[in-house]
Amino acid sequence: MNSPITLALSKGRIFDETLPLLAAAGIEVAEDPEKSRKLILATSRPEVRVVLVRASDVPTYVEQGGADLGVAGLDILLEHGSAGLYQPLDLGIARCRMSVATRADFDYVAAVQQGSRIRVATKYTQIARQHFADKGVHVDLIKLYGSMELAPLTGLADAIVDLVSTGSTLRANHLVEVERILDVSSRLVVNQAALKLKRETIRGLIDAFAQACTKTT
Ligand code: PRT
Ligand code: MG
Secondary structure: OOOOEEEEEOOOHHHHHHHHHHHHOOOOEOOOOOOOOOOEEEEOOOOEEEEEOOHHHHHHHHHHOOOOEEEEEHHHHHHHOOOOEEEEEEOOOOOEEEEEEEEOOOOHHHHHHOOOOEEEEEOOHHHHHHHHHHHOOOEEEEEOOOOOOHHHHHOOOOEEEEEEOOOHHHHHOOEEEEEEEEEEOEEEEEEHHHHHHOHHHHHHHHHHHHHHHHHHO
16 A cells, blocks of 8 residues: 555635646545535545645644645745745746736835835745845835735835735726736645655655646646
């Protein structure tokens, strides 16, 4: 019997977009997380199980060995720091971009050129700090945990840094994307010790995922 393997996924787009990659590795997940309250899901391969965790908890689970592998967005990995994780593959799933957005009546370019201090609300303070430091722009960062779009509308901030995919959330709130910071997709992350101890099983999974994502992307 192969070594048991635990894969950490978050519910929603990452789970949904990882399913076809698992299928390519011959793994069917036994239950639909939207219909069940279970946090540990069995699969069609007895040695492989899936644990459902919050997207921002995936790096912690994998780093600390609560899971052997996981799938996490580049946004999450940059915010969390990923020095302790082996990252063999960009899966090309859950694609979006990290951008700066403002109200249409805020002149971001002029504010940057004039060297004004810009108030920026975001959940992604590490990425935002790095981005504005690289540009030499002075910012006051305001940490939020949700609904960043509200901040410029209420006068809490001049700008936000958030993920954008279709742009419809920004449009619905009369915000405009003024700068693209980075392209985001999800990565496979692997626990360093598990890679050594369960090398064959994990290598098999990495290879199957790699083949599947070159077919679909
Ligand atoms: O939702 P929860 O607070 O539990 O956690 P989470 O938001 O971290 O998880 P989830 O499942 O929403 O996102 C998981 C990963 O998907 C993120 O870490 C990203 O790498 C990736 N991803 C891809 C996105 C989006 N696209 C995306 N559009 N994550 C979030 N969004 C949000 C965005 O924050 C904004 O509120 O969707 C809204 C914008 O979408 P559009 O289509 O209107 O532009
Ligand atoms: Mg979300």
